[in-house]
Amino acid sequence: MMDKATRLKVALQKSGRLTDNSLDLMVRCGLKYSRGKDQLMCYGENMPLDLLFVRDDDIPDLVQQDVCDLGIVGLNVIEEKRLAFQAKGVQPLFDQLMTLDYGKCRLSIAVPDGVEYKDARSLHGKRIATTYPNILARYLRQRDVQAEIVTLSGAVEIAPRLGRADFICDLVSTGSTLLANHLWEAETILESQAAIITTPVPVSAEKQDWIHRLTMRIDGVQQVKE
Template sequence: MSKLKIAIQKAGRLHNDSLKILSDVGISIDNGKDQLKASARNFPLEIFYLRNGDIPQYLQDGIVDAAIIGENILIENGGNSSIVERLGFSSCKVSVAVPKSTKYTGIEYLQGKRIATSYPNTVSEFLKKNNIQSNLHVINGSVEIAPNIGLADAIVDIVSSGSTLFKNGLKEVQVLLKSEAVLAVSSRISEENQLILNKLHFRFQSVLKGRQSKYILLNAPNDKLERIIDILPGMKSPTILPLAKEGWSSLHSVIHRNEFWEIIDELKQNGAEGILVCPIENMVL
């Protein structure tokens, strides 16, 4: 039986988040210490643990069928691999940073400047788009030190919290792109393995929908139902059940997590009581 080959980061935050989403979709992995390849017990899947920077080449060559990878790495080195789904974790930015004392006037500041980066393709494309000519110094690791040792006037690197920049006397001044983990697919995937990937993708979508949503139950007087239904449209419409207490009903619905507190406040103002909110593990539509 054919198995889908999927690559994930060998170590780091993306590694842990990748294993978590695979666990959340019900995939059990036989993974011993220091293994570079492991099989799933209950799904036709083989996992390859690779260096983040090596994954795009494995995708291009068809050695793996798919990968969970940072979008920034795929854009820099991805070739003809395509994104199937954005996964909503391991968010970061690829940004320009300069010494704190520098007066940054906009992207024109970069004209003729020396830029140190680990993302030459991304930076070159950005500069070309903005008609800026700069001198690139490609550095693998410790890019932040370049301005301090006189190697560069600016850097372009990954920014998460910004603490590393601060410690090295730098400030973020321009965002080139925003990135998150994505499920990517090789252009060389077989038809058989594409079907397996479709099943995995469906599971991912169900988990992601659940992570983005909350299940809400509340009690409300019947004369307030119409207004509360307007607040709580749900996936199609709320479920309404009569309560033993005359003139009252129970409503069940789903709300987006980003709208949670605003909706709760509005529900209370319009007569809702006994509001119960529960996390959703999976949501199959």
């Protein structure tokens, strides 16, 4: 094994919608790895690259804190974190290196069946439940709409039925969750897919070289699949 400082650390989602595709991508890039005992890490055997498994929401922070050199996470999480850091006056230290061809979804405004919605102005004076308060706030600000953002950590789709909100702003892929909860998709506010983020802080030449090789291999893998 090479020196710790020269090994790339890549953060992946531990268990969720991005996990299988992200691990599969690493394998297709040629990575052979062994699992650590704690299941928290995988160690590259034929590349100086180790995988760290965490909750997706923690991935931008790990890159921000320079604990990891790279991370794979949805654009929705990247954008929400970027805006949250900016709101606190902290400079976000993660750059988007490339987008990946999985994890596709959209962040949309959804409306209870029977309720009218024409455009963003329909949200004026209303309560909107979401787990993406910063992205939603920017959307409302850009349209001069004043609305109350109800920040929830999950189960956003049941908020209207519980009387906690008039509308929701949530991720949609097939639309079946909205349908099952008697909601209809009115407006998309962000298109999302998985992406690789990296630190803008300069890394060693060896690490930079491996980041370059990895992105070339990912390009190759993604072109084959097209």
